C-alpha cells in the first residue's frame with residue numbers, strides 16, 4: 001500500500017498578496033479540471049492510501065456537483081486520515097455535510113490572523129466573522145479533528161497582535177495548529193511592495209519572539225510541538241505530513257502536483273489548462289528525476305530533523321544499511337559542540353538554538 005495521496009485543487013476566489021502557491025481564479029475551468037483529475041486518479045496503480053490530503057488553492061471553492069464527483073473517487077481508497085482544506089468564505093453547510101458523508105475526517109482551515117486589519121493586509125477574502133461562522137459549521141457537523149493555519153511576521157503585525165491570535169485560537173480548541181512565518185516570495189505583490197519600500201516588515205527579533213510565544217503557549221495548553229511549525233493534541237499529529245517529513249513515498253495528482261515513487265520524484269504540468277490538455281492525452285507528468293542514494297540520505301536528514309523527535313538512528317540504519325555516524329560523524333560532532341543538535345543513543349534532534357538556525361544545520365547534511 002502506498003502511504004499518501006495529495007490532490008491539488010488550483011482555484012481560489014482571488015490571489016492573496018503573499019501567495020506563490022499554484023492557484024488561480026479561472027473557475028470556469030473547474031468542470032474540465034475535475035474531469036481530468038478523476039482520470040488521473042483512476043489511472044493510479046493503488047487501491048489504498050493510508051492518508052489523503054486535498055489541498056490547494058481552495059478545495060472548498062468547488063461547486064457541490066464537482067465536490068461530490070471527486071469525493072466519490074477518493075472514498076474508494078479507505079484512508080485512515082482524509083483531510084480537506086477549507087477556506088472561510090467558501091464553506092457552506094451543504095459542502096460540509098457532503099465532506100462528512102464521503103468520509104472526510106480532518107479539516108484544515110486557513111485563518112492566518114485574528115485581526116481583520118491584518119487579514120485585509122494579506123489580501124485574504126474573509127474576515128474573522130467568516131472564519132468563526134465556518135468553524136461553527138464544521139463543529140456542528142461533528143468534525144473532531146480540525147487544524148487551523150496561522151501566520152506570523154505579517155507586515156504591520158505587532159507581538160501583541162500575535163499573542164491575541166494565539167490566545168483566541170486556543171479558546172476555540174482546535175486539535176491542531178500550524179504556525180508559519182510569512183516568507184516574502186519573489187513574484188508576489190508583497191515582493192514588489194517590499195522592493196518599493198511600501199511594506200512595513202517585522203524585524204527578526206520580533207519574529208523570533210512571536211515564534212517562542214507560540215511554542216511556550218501552545219505546549220503549555222496541550223498542543224504539543226511535534227514539528228518546527230506544527231502543534232497538536234496527543235494522537236492528532238497530521239499523518240499525511242509525517243509521510244513527507246519521514247521522507248516516505250507518496251503520490252500527488254492534479255496540476256503541479258509532486259510524487260515520490262520507486263526512487264523517482266516527478267511532477268505534473270503546473271498550469272491548469274496545460275494540465276487539462278495533457279490529461280486528455282493520457283498523462284500530465286512533466287519531468288521525472290531519479291533520486292540518488294546520497295540525495296535520499298540528505299533529504300531524510302533535513303526533513304526528519306524538522307520533527308521534534310528528530311532522526312531515529314535505528315530507522316536510519318534499517319533504511320540505508322549504514323549507521324548515521326558512518327556518514328556524518330564529523331558534522332554531528334561539530335553541530336553538537338555548537339549546541340545545535342542533541343545526539344543521544346537512539347536519536348539526533350535539533351536543540352531550540354538548532355531550530356532557530358535550522359537552515360544552517362540542514363546544510364551540514366547535504367551530500368555531493
Ligand code: SF4
Pocket residue numbers: 011012014015016019020021023056057058087110
Ligand atoms: S487562499 Fe491560499 S492558495 Fe489561495 S491565494 Fe490565498 S494563500 Fe494562495
